[in-house]
Ligand SMILES: Nc1ncnc2c1ncn2[C@@H]1O[C@H](COP(=O)(O)OP(=O)(O)OP(=O)(O)O)[C@@H](O)[C@H]1O
């Protein structure tokens with residue numbers, strides 16, 4: 154029993170060598186680290202250093218289990234041991250770490266040379282080791298990793314106290330490791346999402362090569378770095394929101410929020426509370442204080458969609474935001490400040506709304522520092538082939554289906570249609586055609602759009618357009634009025650009535 158008595162003597166001698174205060178301090182320090190370091194590699198370095206220092210170890214390393222099904226172990230950080238030899242089979246550390254993993258309990262050997270568990274280990278390194286200590290990092294029953302520490306003959310050994318400390322230490326360490334891993338995966342995910350968003354809403358994704366679109370791009374290029382308010386006017390589906398997002402995600406505010414608020418047909422109370430927030434009890438249903446979306450967008454861009462529909466009472470409050478960046482939550486007396494870039498959109502003519510008296514002129518000027526008019530698709534039919542190709546590519550990329558082609562006949566039809574729903578309508582038509590075409594290319598059969606030639610020239614009135622459309626169809630139907638009415642989806646009576654109005658003589 155000579156072995157045991159030696160062990161006990163050494164343990165007693167070393168026991169006095171370490172102050173509880175030091176250990177407490179180490180625990181305090183690790184809890185600080187837990188709160189402050191979210192980078193896993195830096196965290197592991199700190200954990201290692203604090204452990205080595207506190208128990209006065211000479212060498213050490215830390216093994217982590219990969220956070221996946223395989224759960225492979227690897228040495229993540231080491232002190233005075235080459236990481237590659239830390240876990241080598243010939244080394245004593247391997248059997249210790251294996252034991253800790255198997256038992257999920259700490260191991261303490263205060264005299265390795267006489268410990269029967271290591272009898273037979275002949276390596277030179279082993280000959281110098283005196284005390285060994287190793288504990289697992291366990292969180293909610295899951296083994297995250299193992300820390301291994303040892304100490305050479307000439308230094309003091311470890312004690313039961315050291316082991317107790319190291320266990321407490323590893324409990325905190327496990328939380329910190331899990332925390333850092335979580336942060337790391339959130340960071341990765343966030344980065345991926347951001348990149349995805351920035352890619353999706355980049356100027357590159359606004360397709361167009363026509364003169365009208367080149368003018369739009371030129372203007373966007375000029376204002377991208379500025380904070381001035383931008384008003385986007387254009388028919389439905391011309392890409393107003395697309396441009397608003399690109400302005401944000403390609404501009405200097407890209408790392409701050411982009412918030413869009415649709416202002417059409419919302420009740421006044423709802424819109425006001427959405428924009429500015431409210432104080433608890435401000436109205437029925439306001440059960441707690443709520444931040445307004447303008448506050449959420451602070452530092453970023455606020456997109457006022459369908460701005461022409463903002464009720465007049467809210468217009469004055471928006472004016473104050475544009476003038477001074479100030480507003481109040483509904484029912485609150487406190488004035489708050491925000492810094493947002495305002496981009497607004499409308500498919501009505503705001504000047505007309507001002508004339509009608511439904512839109513404040515002063516607000517109009519504030520919103521309209523720069524106005525970009527999004528051209529309707531029928532005024533830039535040259536962009537149709539580009540857009541069609543873009544939507545075909547986009548679909549193929551999204552679904553990893555074969556890239557479909559479109560026949561020249563079909564393309565011609567698309568180029569001739571007048572697209573009242575603009576790019577959105579074109580995109581839908583292509584999506585639909587892709588599905589209908591199954592594994593074939595897209596031919597006229599798959600295009601479900603009113604199959605008539607678009608009126609030539611621009612700036613026609615609806616009446617002129619109507620007349621032209623009816624006459625073209627009549628011609629296509631070789632004068633057959635029943636067929637013409639069918640093709641146009643109108644009644645025969647209506648057709649007769651119109652022909653009479655235009656004084657088209659019956660043949
Ligand atoms: N130039 C373009 N290049 C590529 N896609 C476009 C283009 N213009 C519009 N789109 C696409 O068309 C659809 C409609 O665009 P968006 O929502 O920006 O239109 P909008 O002007 O805001 O319409 P609405 O007035 O109806 O809200 C979107 O899917 C958008 O990506």
Ligand SMILES: [Mg+2]
Nearest residue numbers: 393394458498
């Ligand atoms: Mg829109």
